[in-house]
Amino acid sequence: MPRRRKDGRKTQIVVVGGGAGGLELVAKLGGHLPREDFDIILVDRNATHIWKPLLHEVAAGSLDANLDEVGYRGHAFRWGYRYFDGALESIDRDAQEVVVAPILDDDGSEVIGRHRIRYDFLVLAVGSVSNDFGTPGVKAHCLSLDTRADADRFRRRLLNQCLRVSRSMTQNSGADAYARVAIVGGGATGVELAAELYSAATALGFYGLEVFDEKRLQVTLIEAGPRILPALPEKLAAAATAELEALGVRVLTGTQVISASADGIETKSGEHIPADIMVWAAGVKGADFLSGIGGLETTRNNQLLVGPTLQTTRDPNIFAIGDCASYTPGEDGTPIPPRAQAAHQMAATAYQNLRALIDNKPLRDFVYQDKGSLVSLARYTTVGSLMGNLVGGRMAIEGRLARLVYTSLYRMHLIAIHGWLKGLSLVLVGHVNQVVRPKLKLH
Numbered sequence: 001m002p003r004r005r006k007d008g009r010k011t012q013i014v015v016v017g018g019g020a021g022g023l024e025l026v027a028k029l030g031g032h033l034p035r036e037d038f039d040i041i042l043v044d045r046n047a048t049h050i051w052k053p054l055l056h057e058v059a060a061g062s063l064d065a066n067l068d069e070v071g072y073r074g075h076a077f078r079w080g081y082r083y084f085d086g087a088l089e090s091i092d093r094d095a096q097e098v099v100v101a102p103i104l105d106d107d108g109s110e111v112i113g114r115h116r117i118r119y120d121f122l123v124l125a126v127g128s129v130s131n132d133f134g135t136p137g138v139k140a141h142c143l144s145l146d147t148r149a150d151a152d153r154f155r156r157r158l159l160n161q162c163l164r165v166s167r168s169m170t171q172n173s174g175a176d177a178y179a180r181v182a183i184v185g186g187g188a189t190g191v192e193l194a195a196e197l198y199s200a201a202t203a204l205g206f207y208g209l210e211v212f213d214e215k216r217l218q219v220t221l222i223e224a225g226p227r228i229l230p231a232l233p234e235k236l237a238a239a240a241t242a243e244l245e246a247l248g249v250r251v252l253t254g255t256q257v258i259s260a261s262a263d264g265i266e267t268k269s270g271e272h273i274p275a276d277i278m279v280w281a282a283g284v285k286g287a288d289f290l291s292g293i294g295g296l297e298t299t300r301n302n303q304l305l306v307g308p309t310l311q312t313t314r315d316p317n318i319f320a321i322g323d324c325a326s327y328t329p330g331e332d333g334t335p336i337p338p339r340a341q342a343a344h345q346m347a348a349t350a351y352q353n354l355r356a357l358i359d360n361k362p363l364r365d366f367v368y369q370d371k372g373s374l375v376s377l378a379r380y381t382t383v384g385s386l387m388g389n390l391v392g393g394r395m396a397i398e399g400r401l402a403r404l405v406y407t408s409l410y411r412m413h414l415i416a417i418h419g420w421l422k423g424l425s426l427v428l429v430g431h432v433n434q435v436v437r438p439k440l441k442l443h
């Protein structure tokens with residue numbers, strides 16, 4: 001395709017979803033393609049971006065998302081793309097347009113009606129949502145950690161419950177007053193949240209809840225599989241279990257949840273686990289609106305099927321990257337996992353392949369390089385395994401080294417979306433904030 005179209009219009013590349021993958025992609029496209037020939041457009045339903053793997057810290061209050069979030073408008077100005085606020089509703093492939101839902105004011109009145117944005121190339125990077133597998137009561141009673149709003153909602157509920165407990169302890173004995181949290185799903189999200197909650201609870205006493213301490217927190221982590229952290233070697237999962245149990249977490253494995261109600265979780269074995277707050281973190285799927293969107297091929301989990309070049313199977317002008325894409329490279333049927341490092345790598349391949357399409361050059365296949373998995377147990381420890389040439393296969397790591405590698409994933413994201421200078425400056429600012437700011441966000 002020529003850089004400018006025959007009709008003289010600029011070539012328009014639309015990226016929907018400015019998350020771990022999409023925001024890195026628009027920064028690359030905007031930073032490298034000449035503005036006189038290309039119009040790069042990011043569509044996101046939120047005005048700001050927060051890196052999703054930080055959400056458990058936002059939920060526990062140990063991270064103030066206001067300090068880490070990136071406003072799309074300012075970012076777009078810096079990187080030479082345009083930002084449109086709005087949620088993707090559908091795709092009209094014949095007209096090569098995406099349809100964006102009306103934008104509503106806080107009081108529900110329409111700011112901008114349903115509108116269409118033309119594309120020559122489209123990249124879908126809308127991430128994933130929690131998969132409740134249709135379990136009764138989950139939608140009504142459990143929180144998820146899909147968005148910043150979810151994390152904020154969790155934090156407010158947790159704080160209110162801690163306040164209730166604290167009040168009951170000062171007014172009467174409060175012997176049976178606890179903040180009870182049930183987390184369903186023993187993957188990285190559930191494990192990280194459980195540990196982060198204890199870390200936050202130990203600090204609450206310094207911030208006005210004098211009589212509250214971590215002994216008043218009761219966290220139950222419920223996993224259907226035989227052990228937590230199935231993506232990590234057994235030895236590390238055992239170490240994480242021991243660490244969580246030492247903190248006070250009740251770790252239940254081989255326990256299937258059959259329903260949730262206002263006051264707790266029911267298991268298949270007949271146990272009722274009472275809880276004030278319930279979190280569902282037992283797997284992800286594509287959002288419902290993706291199912292068959294624009295006639296594209298999607299999986300049962302609403303993910304868009306893509307081939308090796310990350311182009312969707314039915315339309316070479318539409319790519320999908322990150323959690324919303326389903327790509328199974330090998331013969332063994334194992335799809336690329338929904339992870340930040342996969343979204344980061346897919347953004348790099350999508351960028352190269354978009355350029356190749358524009359320049360009429362051959363596209364390259366996406367090769368996933370699994371760098372390993374790391375799980376942070378708040379300030380207590382980090383466990384994980386590293387993969388690759390550097391360590392010659394898979395190596396289990398724990399403690400400070402693991403923490404260093406864990407934090408480097410976020411640093412890489414900062415550098416990818418801000419460039420080296422600003423990215424590294426923000427890393428420094430993060431360190432300064434840790435010293436000068438309160439350890440907890442309590443509002």
Ligand SMILES: Cc1cc2nc3c(=O)[nH]c(=O)nc-3n(C[C@H](O)[C@H](O)[C@H](O)COP(=O)(O)OP(=O)(O)OC[C@H]3O[C@@H](n4cnc5c(N)ncnc54)[C@H](O)[C@@H]3O)c2cc1C
Pocket residue numbers: 016017018019020021022043044045046049051052053054055056086087088089125126127128145146188189287321322323324338339340341342343374
């Ligand atoms: C608590 C938690 C901890 C995690 N920890 C790790 C970890 O340690 N390591 C790791 O590798 N992965 C981790 N993950 C997974 C990781 O966050 C995701 O795999 C990654 O963010 C996926 O990137 P993405 O670009 O596909 O989607 P996202 O980063 O989720 O971005 C999707 C974007 O699309 C936008 N969007 C959604 N729907 C629409 C719509 N209809 N219209 C317009 N915009 C839309 C959203 O607003 C968002 O900006 C964690 C996830 C969670 C929740």
